[in-house]
Amino acid sequence: MNHTDRSQHRGAGFNRRDVIKIGAGLGAVVATSAQTALAQSKAVFKASDVQPPGYPTVVATENLGKKLAAATNGRLSLQMFPSMQLGGEKETIEQTQIGAVQMLRVSAGSIGPIVDDINVVNMPFLFKNMAHAEQMMDGPIGQELLDKITASPNAGLVALCWMNSGARSLYNTKHAIKTIADIKGLKFRVIGNPIFIDMMNALGGNGVAMGYDQVFSALQTGVIDGAENNPPSYVFSNHYTAAKHFSLTEHLIVPELLVFSKRAWSALAADDQTLIRKLAREAQMEERGLWNTYEQQAMEKAKAAGCEIIEIADKAPFQNAVKPVWDKYGPKYQNMIGRIQSA
Numbered sequence: 001m002n003h004t005d006r007s008q009h010r011g012a013g014f015n016r017r018d019v020i021k022i023g024a025g026l027g028a029v030v031a032t033s034a035q036t037a038l039a040q041s042k043a044v045f046k047a048s049d050v051q052p053p054g055y056p057t058v059v060a061t062e063n064l065g066k067k068l069a070a071a072t073n074g075r076l077s078l079q080m081f082p083s084m085q086l087g088g089e090k091e092t093i094e095q096t097q098i099g100a101v102q103m104l105r106v107s108a109g110s111i112g113p114i115v116d117d118i119n120v121v122n123m124p125f126l127f128k129n130m131a132h133a134e135q136m137m138d139g140p141i142g143q144e145l146l147d148k149i150t151a152s153p154n155a156g157l158v159a160l161c162w163m164n165s166g167a168r169s170l171y172n173t174k175h176a177i178k179t180i181a182d183i184k185g186l187k188f189r190v191i192g193n194p195i196f197i198d199m200m201n202a203l204g205g206n207g208v209a210m211g212y213d214q215v216f217s218a219l220q221t222g223v224i225d226g227a228e229n230n231p232p233s234y235v236f237s238n239h240y241t242a243a244k245h246f247s248l249t250e251h252l253i254v255p256e257l258l259v260f261s262k263r264a265w266s267a268l269a270a271d272d273q274t275l276i277r278k279l280a281r282e283a284q285m286e287e288r289g290l291w292n293t294y295e296q297q298a299m300e301k302a303k304a305a306g307c308e309i310i311e312i313a314d315k316a317p318f319q320n321a322v323k324p325v326w327d328k329y330g331p332k333y334q335n336m337i338g339r340i341q342s343a
Contacts, residue, residue: 060287099263160280172226
């Protein structure tokens with residue numbers, strides 16, 4: 001390069017560093033534009049629940065969606081798929097983990113095998129009553145357990161809030177269960193969690209892990225003799241038409257969880273994440289009120305249909321029978337159990 005060439009080259013006003021700076025600046029503008037577009041783009045979240053329309057968890061989640069649409073002028077909204085339209089809990093958990101479903105209402109019983117810390121609330125006779133369980137859900141322990149789900153690298157879920165699901169009791173097609181001896185030899189469906197299988201076996205029955213979507217037909221065909229669940233599930237999934245004996249053992253108070261796909265969550269703007277968390281907390285409290293009314297309606301419907309509702313005056317034999325379950329699983333959750341029970 002001669003002197004004239006060098007002068008012309010300098011005169012052009014650009015050197016290698018200038019080009020790099022301009023490139024970086026353009027890259028930042030493009031990235032910011034993409035983020036803005038993503039934040040402003042419309043999204044319809046798929047929400048799933050195994051329960052039917054009108055069920056408290058379904059209604060509260062639908063109302064969350066309406067509030068979300070109103071707060072974002074329709075930019076973010078929710079489409080509800082109740083009644084196992086997208087599959088049972090196991091299938092929909094998997095769909096939420098990969099981002100095909102964005103919001104899911106699921107039992108803590110089904111999350112326990114994925115996030116072991118959550119199994120503490122799946123212990124039989126852990127809570128004194130529903131008020132005790134609600135105190136856990138609403139307080140720092142409840143938030144701590146939600147955070148454990150969100151922090152779990154295996155879960156792929158963001159835990160938004162708890163929801164009530166009452167106390168679980170035994171129902172069957174064979175005979176009234178008034179004492180623990182009446183359980184002996186009966187096959188009961190339980191959620192696919194080792195704690196529940198061991199619990200049912202300890203009570204003298206045979207625990208059969210099965211998806212919720214299969215329970216009704218299994219009761220009708222005699223594949224199982226009974227199941228255990230709360231009154232609304234017993235009635236509004238039509239189990240009461242096949243299993244006429246409902247015994248109020250109230251052996252479990254297993255809360256529900258509303259979770260979001262972590263994959264979908266990470267694409268949301270921070271303001272949208274904050275909004276969804278706020279609306280989820282409101283849904284937690286709304287569902288509780290709906291639950292209390294719905295549970296009462298379920299019991300009235302079961303009685304009107306001629307179902308036998310059996311009060312268990314003395315639950316001590318049932319509590320004593322599950323001691324092996326506490327001996328096996330309790331030590332692992334000892335610290336958290338102590339905190340919950342002393343709350």
